[in-house]
Amino acid sequence: MYDLENVGFAYGARSVLKELNLRFEAGHFYGVIGPNGCGKSTLIDLLAGHLRPDHGCVRLNGQPLHRLDRKTMARNIAIVPQDFRINFPYTCREIVMMGRYPHIPRFAQPGEADRAIVEEVFQQAGLDGFQSRYVNQLSGGERQRVVFARCLAQQTPVMLLDEATASLDMRHTLRLLNLVAGRVSPASVVIAVLQDVNLAAMYCDRLIFMNGGGVAASGPIEEVLNAEVLQEVFQVRAKVAYNDYCDTLQVAFKKVVRP
Numbered sequence: 182m183y184d185l186e187n188v189g190f191a192y193g194a195r196s197v198l199k200e201l202n203l204r205f206e207a208g209h210f211y212g213v214i215g216p217n218g219c220g221k222s223t224l225i226d227l228l229a230g231h232l233r234p235d236h237g238c239v240r241l242n243g244q245p246l247h248r249l250d251r252k253t254m255a256r257n258i259a260i261v262p263q264d265f266r267i268n269f270p271y272t273c274r275e276i277v278m279m280g281r282y283p284h285i286p287r288f289a290q291p292g293e294a295d296r297a298i299v300e301e302v303f304q305q306a307g308l309d310g311f312q313s314r315y316v317n318q319l320s321g322g323e324r325q326r327v328v329f330a331r332c333l334a335q336q337t338p339v340m341l342l343d344e345a346t347a348s349l350d351m352r353h354t355l356r357l358l359n360l361v362a363g364r365v366s367p368a369s370v371v372i373a374v375l376q377d378v379n380l381a382a383m384y385c386d387r388l389i390f391m392n393g394g395g396v397a398a399s400g401p402i403e404e405v406l407n408a409e410v411l412q413e414v415f416q417v418r419a420k421v422a423y424n425d426y427c428d429t430l431q432v433a434f435k436k437v438v439r440p
Contacts, residue, residue, distance in 0.1 A: 182207050182339060182370050183228060188237035190223055197223045199394040210365050211372045212385030216415060219391045221374045225343045229260050255283035259335040263344035265328045267316060273327045274312040277302060280334035299334050305360055306330040321348045329357050342373035358384050382406060382429050390414045406430050
């Protein structure tokens with residue numbers, strides 16, 4: 182669905198991404214992992230069209246991303262940012278309904294189908310009873326769950342998650358990632374920046390390790406999740422082994438006790 186060809190990006194004189202060549206295919210849940218400042222969030226902003234590369238090209242389904250109009254973008258790409266802030270007292274229902282706007286004709290009101298989708302998402306996301314609450318009166322974790330619900334209501338083939346579970350407790354993290362994983366199909370893709378490598382291993386079938394503005398390793402989880410890659414990217418010692426309870430590879434780290 183996405184092709185990145187020789188993509189480079191810099192904030193002023195500081196180069197963030199260098200000659201990035203990547204391909205994201207439909208039918209997969211991609212995890213993007215790497216140390217702080219390696220360009221993960223910048224990559225998500227490029228995929229969302231919030232930023233344009235300084236050189237190279239980002240294509241969605243073969244079309245240069247910058248040539249797509251805003252409505253086409255909104256019908257194809259939904260994003261959950263790591264920090265959603267809004268001071269206006271919208272209700273949670275109004276925020277989630279915003280996910281339906283790309284599918285509603287201009288000057289028209291939400292229809293019965295739109296309202297049904299929104300109510301279903303509230304139930305799925307464990308937000309029943311939040312509909313009339315004001316988003317600016319929620320805790321950070323509650324607000325993030327509402328933004329997740331808006332993304333799900335948008336029903337796009339591309340879902341981008343930028344450290345979207347960082348403020349959530351484990352129960353809601355698992356619930357929402359289960360919902361997202363259930364949306365992956367032969368016609369859709371999920372691309373998520375995750376800090377927890379074990380959480381990424383549970384949900385993602387493809388991993389992209391970034392470091393120094395480039396890709397250190399990329400591919401199926403069983404090929405790239407290993408001690409050597411973790412040492413190269415994070416400079417940590419780790420043991421990677423199959424966990425039958427999780428039914429996937431998991432990483433164990435050794436505590437370093439200093440005198």
